[in-house]
Amino acid sequence: MNLLLVAAGQVHSALGESNQSHLLAARHTQALSFIFHIPLVCFGIAFPAMVLFTEGLWLRTGDPAYKALAKRWSKVMLILFAVGVVSGTILSFEFGLLWPNFTATFGDVFGLGFALEGFSFFIEAIFIAIYVYGWDSLSPRNHFLCGIPIVITGLAGSLFVISVNAWMNHPTGFDLAGGQVTNIHPWSALFNSNLPFELTHMYLAGYMVAGFLVAAVYARAWLRGDRSRYNRAALIIPLTFAALATPAQLIVGDWAARTVTKDQPVKLAAFEGLPHTERNAPFHIGGIYEDGEVKYGVEIPDLLSILADHDPNGKVDGLNIVPARDRPPINVTRLSFQTMVFIGTGLALVTVVFVTAWWRRRRLPRSRWFYRALVAAGPLALVALICGWITTEVGRQPWVVYEVMRTKQAVTDAGGLPIVFWLLVVVYLSLLGAVIWLLRRLARSSPEKEVGRSLEAAR
Amino acid sequence: MLPEICLGLVIAGLTAYAVLGGADFGAGFWDLTAGGAERGGRVRGMVQHSMGPVWEANHVWLIFVLVVMWTCFPVGFGSIMSTLYVPLFIAVVGIIFRGTAFALRGQAATISEARILGALFATSSVLVPFCFGACLGAIGSGRVPVGNAAGDPISSWLNPTGILVGALAVITGSYLAAVYMAGDSVRAGLPDMQRAFRARALIAGVAAGVVAIGGLVVLRDDARPLFDGLTSGGGLVFVIASAVAGAATLALVWVERFEVARFTAAAAVACVTIGWAFGQSPYLLPKHLTLDQAAAGHATLVATLIGVAIGMVVLIPSLYLLYSLTLRGRLDQQFEPLDQRFRPLSAKRSHG
Numbered sequence: 001m002n003l004l005l006v007a008a009g010q011v012h013s014a015l016g017e018s019n020q021s022h023l024l025a026a027r028h029t030q031a032l033s034f035i036f037h038i039p040l041v042c043f044g045i046a047f048p049a050m051v052l053f054t055e056g057l058w059l060r061t062g063d064p065a066y067k068a069l070a071k072r073w074s075k076v077m078l079i080l081f082a083v084g085v086v087s088g089t090i091l092s093f094e095f096g097l098l099w100p101n102f103t104a105t106f107g108d109v110f111g112l113g114f115a116l117e118g119f120s121f122f123i124e125a126i127f128i129a130i131y132v133y134g135w136d137s138l139s140p141r142n143h144f145l146c147g148i149p150i151v152i153t154g155l156a157g158s159l160f161v162i163s164v165n166a167w168m169n170h171p172t173g174f175d176l177a178g179g180q181v182t183n184i185h186p187w188s189a190l191f192n193s194n195l196p197f198e199l200t201h202m203y204l205a206g207y208m209v210a211g212f213l214v215a216a217v218y219a220r221a222w223l224r225g226d227r228s229r230y231n232r233a234a235l236i237i238p239l240t241f242a243a244l245a246t247p248a249q250l251i252v253g254d255w256a257a258r259t260v261t262k263d264q265p266v267k268l269a270a271f272e273g274l275p276h277t278e279r280n281a282p283f284h285i286g287g288i289y290e291d292g293e294v295k296y297g298v299e300i301p302d303l304l305s306i307l308a309d310h311d312p313n314g315k316v317d318g319l320n321i322v323p324a325r326d327r328p329p330i331n332v333t334r335l336s337f338q339t340m341v342f343i344g345t346g347l348a349l350v351t352v353v354f355v356t357a358w359w360r361r362r363r364l365p366r367s368r369w370f371y372r373a374l375v376a377a378g379p380l381a382l383v384a385l386i387c388g389w390i391t392t393e394v395g396r397q398p399w400v401v402y403e404v405m406r407t408k409q410a411v412t413d414a415g416g417l418p419i420v421f422w423l424l425v426v427v428y429l430s431l432l433g434a435v436i437w438l439l440r441r442l443a444r445s446s447p448e449k450e451v452g453r454s455l456e457a458a459r
Numbered sequence: 460m461l462p463e464i465c466l467g468l469v470i471a472g473l474t475a476y477a478v479l480g481g482a483d484f485g486a487g488f489w490d491l492t493a494g495g496a497e498r499g500g501r502v503r504g505m506v507q508h509s510m511g512p513v514w515e516a517n518h519v520w521l522i523f524v525l526v527v528m529w530t531c532f533p534v535g536f537g538s539i540m541s542t543l544y545v546p547l548f549i550a551v552v553g554i555i556f557r558g559t560a561f562a563l564r565g566q567a568a569t570i571s572e573a574r575i576l577g578a579l580f581a582t583s584s585v586l587v588p589f590c591f592g593a594c595l596g597a598i599g600s601g602r603v604p605v606g607n608a609a610g611d612p613i614s615s616w617l618n619p620t621g622i623l624v625g626a627l628a629v630i631t632g633s634y635l636a637a638v639y640m641a642g643d644s645v646r647a648g649l650p651d652m653q654r655a656f657r658a659r660a661l662i663a664g665v666a667a668g669v670v671a672i673g674g675l676v677v678l679r680d681d682a683r684p685l686f687d688g689l690t691s692g693g694g695l696v697f698v699i700a701s702a703v704a705g706a707a708t709l710a711l712v713w714v715e716r717f718e719v720a721r722f723t724a725a726a727a728v729a730c731v732t733i734g735w736a737f738g739q740s741p742y743l744l745p746k747h748l749t750l751d752q753a754a755a756g757h758a759t760l761v762a763t764l765i766g767v768a769i770g771m772v773v774l775i776p777s778l779y780l781l782y783s784l785t786l787r788g789r790l791d792q793q794f795e796p797l798d799q800r801f802r803p804l805s806a807k808r809s810h811g
């Protein structure tokens with residue numbers, strides 16, 4: 001029955017069928033661009049709030065260390081924003097350059113989200129410029145106020161993009177009549193039912209990635225012996241943000257898994273590599289999926305049923321509910337899902353150590369291992385983020401719009417896609433090199449320069 | 460009517476991008492042609508000074524055009540992007556290099572670093588507007604058919620019309636940039652820069668006029684329907700208006716009224732874009748797809764207009780704030796000749 005529904009529900013591409021021999025190159029190009037863009041997005045979501053919080057501390061205490069820190073961070077924010085702008089521009093173009101049939105067919109359904117997103121980035125760009133270039137010329141109060149729109153638009157911008165992605169996973173807001181898209185309701189496509197969890201999960205991920213990465217920088221300085229108040233503040237502030245987000249993330253992850261169970265059962269089956277629909281479905285840690293089963297993994301009975309249904313006895317759909325051509329690549333999806341979950345659990349442990357020490361003794365843990373763990377936590381959070389996205393995106397395959405349009409229907413017929421991919425590899429590597437170079441150069445100048453006076457002296 | 464209003468949004472966005480973003484590209488052109496490190500140092504410093512706080516904001520207009528296009532005219536958008544992938548891809552890579560190199564140059568520690576980055580910044584500043592212009596030429600001359608990469612990937616844009624519009628885009632951007640920076644120099648109290656950019660504005664203004672008029676001949680041969688559209692009815696009105704505004708700008712620059720010239724220069728560009736739209740009406744893709752055929756459904760167009768209206772309510776005051784702070788010099792961008800910046804640093808180092 002399911003099969004029939006799917007076949008009847010498939011759309012006709014607006015530009016005619018695609019006939020592209022390098023589909024994989026197109027997909028890799030898209031993935032590459034996202035993997036570059038998404039870490040910057042985390043800073044767009046979470047960093048403004050941290051900077052503003054620090055500036056707020058300065059306004060309340062008058063301690064120049066806070067001002068130096070906020071000012072320094074605001075420069076980092078500007079650099080990352082600029083790189084976010086260029087990498088985001090590539091993404092916008094890729095929608096047409098790589099997937100013209102997707103935009104031609106569904107642009108009028110999901111486009112609204114991007115139009116609104118455009119405005120929020122616009123306003124973000126404006127206020128970031130005012131904020132960063134206005135440190136000394138605006139009054140402290142006005143300067144602080146100019147930071148608030150950055151926080152709001154950082155959140156709003158990603159709301160709209162995420163809504164598009166949620167829609168691709170759970171398409172609503174239109175009808176299909178004989179393969180034609182009709183009766184479009186852009187607002188209900190925009191506010192689809194997948195949005196709430198994806199958005200929450202991504203926001204929390206933003207705070208975790210930005211928080212742990214920034215904390216990692218100063219944890220390394222701590223390990224090298226920097227015990228200044230400046231460094232301490234620079235460590236505690238982002239770590240606190242991350243520590244608040246991490247436990248919540250586990251709960252939201254559970255919410256995500258249950259929604260996927262309901263809306264995209266095949267994707268959920270791919271998380272585990274569950275060949276057949278069953279009750280008391282187990283979860284295998286590690287191992288690989290081969291010949292229709294998971295091999296070499298550590299089996300934990302009932303866990304998948306618990307995850308998907310909150311009931312050890314719950315029935316979980318297996319891959320067998322759809323023919324093989326409608327299943328995603330199992331191992332990629334599975335491995336990235338597991339990596340995300342393990343890292344998330346590990347980061348929650350780091351958080352527990354931090355919170356306990358703070359609660360009991362009002363100070364940071366003293367063990368060097370805690371700081372070493374923090375240095376690792378930054379990159380790991382980033383890995384979890386990327387793995388989460390790979391889970392979502394690869395798990396959606398072979399569909400670009402779930403059960404409505406196949407990825408291979410969406411792709412361009414243009415030539416040269418492998419060349420494009422390799423050129424972009426070079427472009428992104430140079431961009432990455434440039435960012436690292438810039439940030440290191442910034443880090444070399446002493447924070448005292450930011451305020452033009454000593455930071456340790458009495459206020 | 461709705462499709463026309465939505466096309467109006469695209470044109471407004473294109474105009475804003477041409478007037479604001481185009482000037483940023485133009486600044487890159489003057490950077491490229493400023494001469495050796497010493498001679499060009501002051502001009503380059505002025506470029507850095509004028510562009511610093513605003514370039515990201517200007518750039519968002521491009522995104523705006525893209526998303527309104529694909530929301531309101533999805534089939535047209537898909538056809539354009541898939542046929543014109545070569546110039547568009549070059550433009551994207553150019554945008555990346557340009558943005559990055561500009562940001563990096565602001566932090567460069569030695570003059571040679573700054574020069575390499577500057578060369579990258581300036582070259583891409585010329586490449587990007589050329590490619591975008593060529594794409595407009597391809598569309599206007601009817602070389603983008605409906606379909607998935609249905610047009611020729613090269614000859615669709617590398618042809619007389621494409622090259623003409625590309626060149627015009629580069630020159631107009633340079634013209635705008637020179638006019639704006641002459642004004643900025645007055646405000647920054649730098650008479651030598653004011654003279655330098657006044658001269659550049661006059662040269663570029665004349666060049667833009669000559670190319671535009673000569674270009675009509677090219678269009679008559681290569682894109683007759685567009686030519687006819689531009690030389691009759693609404694198209695003609697706006698072409699003439701543009702010529703008048705262009706000439707007025709030249710006169711204003713001559714008498715050094717740079718602040719007013721800013722606006723007439725922008726008006727000249729705006730009139731060309733609007734005239735162009737008249738010239739190719741009723742088509743979105745001349746010969747192949749009319750505006751009405753291309754337009755998305757009623758609900759989508761209405762939703763987009765509502766979305767844009769809400770956005771504008773927030774955007775316009777914010778933009779006003781940004782430009783007024785910039786124009787009043789409240790955002791701390793110091794003028795510093797690019798070659799001078801490195802002197803104190805190295806001097807300090809050699810003294811220990």
Ligand code: HDD
Nearest residue numbers: 198201202205250253254256257341344384385388389392
């Ligand atoms: C720091 C990052 C991070 C961490 C620690 C976690 N996640 Fe996650 N996860 C993401 C970052 C992320 C994300 C932001 O990358 C994704 C991609 C799409 C989305 O909405 O969030 C995601 C997607 C995602 C999906 C797929 C949603 C879909 O396909 O629509 C599921 C089922 C989970 N997550 C579940 C979890 C669970 C059970 C976690 C518990 C430990 C977890 N995530 C931790």
Ligand code: HEM
Nearest residue numbers: 040041044045080081084085088089091092121125158161
């Ligand atoms: C299809 C995917 C995407 C496209 C086309 C896209 C497009 C863009 C564009 C054009 C920009 C530059 C904005 C500017 O010019 O000011 C940008 C930046 C940004 N994008 Fe994306 N983006 C995509 C994916 C995402 C995702 C998945 C998120 C969030 C979860 C996101 C959130 C952001 C944020 C917060 C910024 C601001 C940059 C910063 O603050 O560093 N984007 N994006």
Ligand code: HEM
Nearest residue numbers: 027030031034035038161162164165389393394399400407
């Ligand atoms: C919210 C915004 C996003 C949107 C609208 C979006 C949209 C798309 C589209 C249109 C494709 C191409 C069609 C397809 O392969 O199905 C795609 C593929 C892909 N995207 Fe996303 N994406 C988003 C976020 C992300 C992020 C943040 C990442 C990763 C870090 C990501 C990773 C991928 C990958 C890995 C593929 C290729 C899938 C494959 O080859 O199997 N996406 N996405």
